Amino acid sequence: MAAINNRKISDLIFEFPFLASFFSDNGLDITGKEELTLAEYFAGFDEDEIEDKAIDVDNLMFQIGEFIKQMIAFLGKEDDVVKTVTILPGHDKSGNPEKFDDLVIRQGEIICIVGPTGSGKSRLLGDIEWVAQGDTPTGRSVLVNDQVPDKKWRFSSADKLVAQLSQNMNFVMDLSVYDFVELHAESRMVQNREQVIKRIINKANSLAGEPFTPETPITSLSGGQSRALMIADTAILSKSPIILIDEIENAGIDRKRALGLLISEDKIVLMATHDPVLALMGDRRIVIKNGGIHKVIETTDEERKILSTLEDMDRIFLAYRTKLRQGDIITKIENTQ
Amino acid sequence: MNLVTVSGPPSSGKTSVILKTIDSLKKQGLKIAVAKFDCLYTDDDILYEKAGIPVKKGLSGALCPDHYFVSNVEEITNWALKNKFDILISESAGLCNRCSPYIKGIKAVCVIDNLSGINTPKKIGPMLKTADIVVITKGDIVSQAEREVFASRVNTVNPSAIIMHINGLTGQGSFELSTLLYDEALNIDSLKGMELRFPMPAALCSYCLGETRIGESYQMGNVRKMKVED
Incomplete structure (x- = not known):
């Protein structure tokens, strides 16, 4: 040079x-x-x-x-495909070894993380993001594709393992939806930009309860629309193979379809949630206690059945919400299932 | 002892990042002190004291804060050396985006936040461009896309820096920063003869000296005029 x-x-x-x-x-x-x-x-x-x-x-x-x-x-280079992320056990805050063998998380999987506030959820995510090698307070190690990962996952600003979506996030830029997505696409240097932008806006609209146009300023999107755009944009444009979700509000967005979109883009989804409808959509859930992984539970068949009942209840609840919004008088809603 | 200079625009989260990072450094058995530089007012020394961290506060008052920093950093360093600290962290606000307190051979950290606007990395001079580590805060309240765009803009103006995301409220990311701060190879026993990474801007005009009247006849020294066309 x-x-x-x-x-x-x-x-x-x-x-x-x-x-x-x-x-x-x-x-x-x-x-x-x-x-x-x-x-x-x-x-x-x-x-x-x-x-x-x-x-x-x-x-x-x-x-x-x-x-x-x-x-x-x-x-x-071709984007590195992250097929699996493996967490090797460390210890909890009191130094007790974590009670699980290698925890292998695969592309297209949804893993929920549950546990009280302060139990160590952020530290677990921190360990993954920093690709811990026994050098964090938990002593955990993280493998990518079964290998000790490249240092770039720690230090390169373009290669981050984890992208985040949370309820507290807002758009702060003063741009239209189109210009906003274009800016992101530019920074990622994607080819056929226009197509990608259209695809993101269409996907976001298919997730949002009420549609928005490419000309809408991002700061005037509703909560559900913002979340829908964030999810579609992250699914399609973010390079990070793992998406961390901290709850998704239950209004103005089709949560099941949103998770489906992330999975179809081959993301690994980690979701911190205590909403049973979301938590039971996961393949497994990690229970955190006292800073350590206490248990890993596979979603059972019975839980899946219960999930469909919960989803029906959810639909009824949303139907009442829609009625209210439309100015209707509330009458009994028949379960359409 | 290591000296670490932390700098960044006002309210970007420097103190929160430093406090959380010191928590992790202490667990590694290191003795830390802080020197807080500000212009007119700061309460941050109380925050450090509450956390049990020895702190020295310097207010530059009528002087340019960065000039004040350079004029005092040697004495502060000597104080920290005498008290046998392992790390002295200096914290100063880059007020005009033009100065930077970084010293050659001394680790330099710049803290900026996601809320400051997408063009901010362009506007900040040596404080951002010559830092070794750039910490980006307030990522928990903006979208992933904005975080990615902001980080890529930072990378364009300072490609050699390590860019980290830290949440100053929860401390997420501060453990990771703590592992990058202390380096035995960077131990110093004096600052004598060391140099700033970048010269401070020249400014010595009648207004620096207390002039308040407006008008050409009152302007002396290093004065420059805008080109105002019709």
Whole structure:
């Protein structure tokens, strides 16, 4: 990479188109200077400019090289497919060993996490996110595809194992739905952007109770619509193989379909919830006590039957909600199942 | 002893991140002290004291806070050395986004938050661009997409930094940060002769010296005019 400072900016941008965003995000105007070499370009700044713009030429040269290296690595490889994540037992807060053998979580699985507040749910997720190697307070280790994982899962900003969705999350940007998803797609450098954006908005609309248009400002979406867009966007655009969900509110969004979308995108879904309808949708659930994994329960057939009863109750409840919203008088709703 | 400089815009969560990280450092048996630098007011020293962490507070008042920081960091370091701490963490707010308190050979951490806006990484100068570790806070209240876009923007302006997400309220992520702070190879016994990573901006005009009147005839020293066209 030593040679980049003697190459023309136009050639560099031709070869590494992503450098255009590096220049603009670093406040470096290159218009009209494309035919200069990088070294000439930086030499062209006078002392005032260097001081005003807080430019550190050596550091910038180094960072450009670093950026090119990262982007080549990022663009050159197929996305790593994470088929399994394995948690090896550690110990709880009192030092007692955890009572489970290797816990293997597979692509397309929904695992629920239950346990009182402060029991250690966040630490478990922390262990996964940091791909613990016996070096966290729980002593757990995490394997990816049965292997001791690559360090990049810890340190690379583009490769994060876990994406998160929680009830407390809001959109804060002042953008339309379309522009927002486009911005995300841009940062992920996806091909055929327009198609991907349309797909996300369609999916989100199929999850949301009430549809929204691509022109709707994201900050004026309802709770259910926001959650639907967050889920569709995360399912399709986030590179993280694991999605952590902290409850999904039971209004304005089809929760079963939302989980179905994540699974169909080959995500691993971890869900912290005490809502029985959600918890029983999982394949297994992890019970956390005193900082340790206390039990791993496979959802039983009886529980699945109970789930369908609970879902019926849920539907009735929602039907009353809809009636109220429409200004109807509440009368008995017959169970349509 | 290690010195760690932590910097970041006001209210980005520096103190919360430091407090949670110190919890983890203490469990590793390390003795920690904090030097808190601010401009006009801070209560944070009380928070540190409550947590049982020895703290020194410096208010720059009428002086530029970053200049004040550089003028005092050696004395504070000597105090921490004398008291045999393993780590001294300095905390200062980057008020104009232009200065940075980072020193060559001393670990530099920048704390910024997801709520500060998507263009913020572009606007912050050396404080972000020359940090070794960038901690992004308040990720628990924005969407995954916004977190990803924000982190990628940070990466564009500082590709060599380690980017971490920390929740200052729950402390999630602070254990992980704690494992990256102490490094025996970075032990120092004095700051003498060390250099800032980036020069502070020049500013010495009549207003620095207390002038309050407006008008060209009162402006002296390092004064620059905007180009205002018709």
